[in-house]
Amino acid sequence: MLAGEVKMCDGNEECCNQLEAEAIHSNEQLLSFELRSKDIKWQKYVAPLTPRNPPVYLQRQFQLMSNYREPIGNHNRREVLVCHDMMGNYLEDRHYHSSKKYDDYRFYHWAGIDYFCYFSHNYITIPPCGWLNAAHKHGVRVLGTFITESGHSKLLDEVLQSGEMVDKIVDAMIKLCKHYCFEGWLINVECKVKLENMENLYYLVERLRAGVEREVEHGVVFWYDSIIDTGDLRWQNEINSKNVRFFRAADGMLINYSWNDKSLEMTTEICERSQSQCQRAFFGIDIFGRGQVAKFQSKQTLARIVSQRFSTGFFAPAWTYETLQMFGYNIKQPLGDDSVNDAFLRRNEKFWCSLWEHLATHPYNVLPFYSDFCLGSGKNTYVHGRAKISTTGSGGGDGEQFFNLSRCALQPSVPLYQLAERFYADGFNGGSCLRILQYNNSFRIFVTDLKIQTGGLIFAYAYKLLPNDGEFDCILRFCTRNNARDCYLFMGDYYDTSNFQKGRCYVSPLKSKYNHLLSSNKLDTPKIPKELALSENIPNGWHVRYYVVAFDGAIQVKDIGVLYRRGNEAKDTAYLGAVYLNGCDLNTLDFPLESNIAMIQIYGEDLLN
Structure with a gap:
């Protein structure tokens, strides 16, 4: 077998159905590990994470065969998180085995990113097998999502009722990582937190990070800029005194996309004051254009981020696919469509080409x-x-x-x-x-x-x-x-x-x-x-x-x-x-x-x- 190859499902319907990815909707389901695939050893079907060498900056010469490579060190390292959020997710991509919709969304510019988060608005999102294999084959770490929005506040209250309950939830989340072979979590709390529960929320992030780093190879935990120290839901669009404790508790913080140049300055000041690496701050760009210049002009916003040596979080890059509907394309045909496929691939290449001079490229380093x-x-x-x-x-x-x-x-x-x-x-x-x-x-x-x-x-x-x-x-x-x-x-x-x-x-x-x-x-x-x-x-x-x-x-x-x-x-x-x-x-x-x-x-x- 070549590097990165894994066992393929033999077409057995029961096996493939059990391998189909699904979300978790309650703490009872999480703690009891009630999932169809609980008895399937996903290690057989998920490629291990391919090792990577340090990336290089190719600048504007990225398409040329030249010896120009800017080495990367702590002074200039910037990372990239892609948060894949498309029409609620768990669409055709949830299947382990093949669907027939060949024109569905594909992310494939893996050499320019470091983390891939599979996102849905369900309580706990487990990444599907196909995304895990595609990412791991290219050395990219994959995150699931823990989200509590306004409709999930009761679930969060259950988690934060005691330190003992936090321990149980964290252990269950680590178990999910190990069973499904993904590397960590994006924690996204978007509902008000009771003030008396704030210490347990900090403990959740700290304990999850420590456990994932200890028990999951290449484990990592991100926090999304949302809750402040009073428990109120107030996106700060920066790191400041109200949310810095979450920044310290996690491996990285994904910062909401409505930031401005003063936000960059404040975050720089906080990083310097706390002696934290600024690369751990991932400033968000919503590709649909909420809060920033985006879409095919995303390069302008990305340039502002990298000029201050911060990392980047791309929200919903499937914009290149979803918005085809605005131009008369039917992206929901179950057997796919040539015109959709061709238009998506052209738009997608144009979009990522516009960004690449600001991204680091990971060279392939494994033979054969x-x-x-x-x-x-x-x-x-x-x-x-x-x-x-x-x-x-x-x-x-x-x-x-x-x-x-x-x-x-x-x-x-x-x-x-x-x-x-x-x-x-x-x-x-x-x-x-x-x-x-x-x-x-x-x-x-x-x-x-x-x-x-x-x-x-x-x-x-x-x-x-x-x-x-x-x-x-x-x-x-x-x-x-x-x-x-x-x-x-x-x-x-x-x-x-x-x-x-x-x-x-x-x-x-x-x-x-x-x-x-x-x-x-x-x-x-x-x-x-x-x-x-x-x-x-x-x-x-x-x-x-x-x-x-x-x-x-x-x-x-x-x-x-x-x-x-x-x-x-x-x-x-x-x-x-x-x-x-x-x-x-x-x-x-x-x-x-x-x-x-x-x-x-x-x-x-x-x-x-």
């Missing part, structure tokens, strides 16, 4: 690295270039259309707005592929920090390109130890030759008669995944290229990008279906020189100078 770009949905299920045929006839067509976020692949590190688009009418594996829009200029797809210590790498990619439409390369940008030198590997078809220039290597694919060496048992680890199985007979115009490159020392792959050189008579464009990268010890197997193995000396006789 594989992505087929699947967003967790598709009009068809593609396997090795071929669309599977539905055996039930219930998919609204001949293919097996699906919406299942657990099937989400590793996503591009940066928005690809106007560079490439998700193409649902074809694919190599999963539900879609990338259709290349920009030609004759390279661009970045993945930001990586992949250490190749073994002296060799294997790279493969699936692509589709008509013979007269041009040439296609995947590009690896790599550096030598200590970032001493920056080099580029152009992986295209150079007619069985390898060409070395200063800082650039042009490499041809491995000759097909030597492909069998890539699956040899002599190699120390599996090198080519089943998704890119060695084959010369791939249908529907898809091709797979395999490359083997040997170095005389360790390297770090820092970027994966593409370059489509469009022909003058081109009628279509290039499509990228999957990419794969892994290290290998070439000493365990001899690749003859005529196989097109590339031998690159970067520490000895330097062929790159």
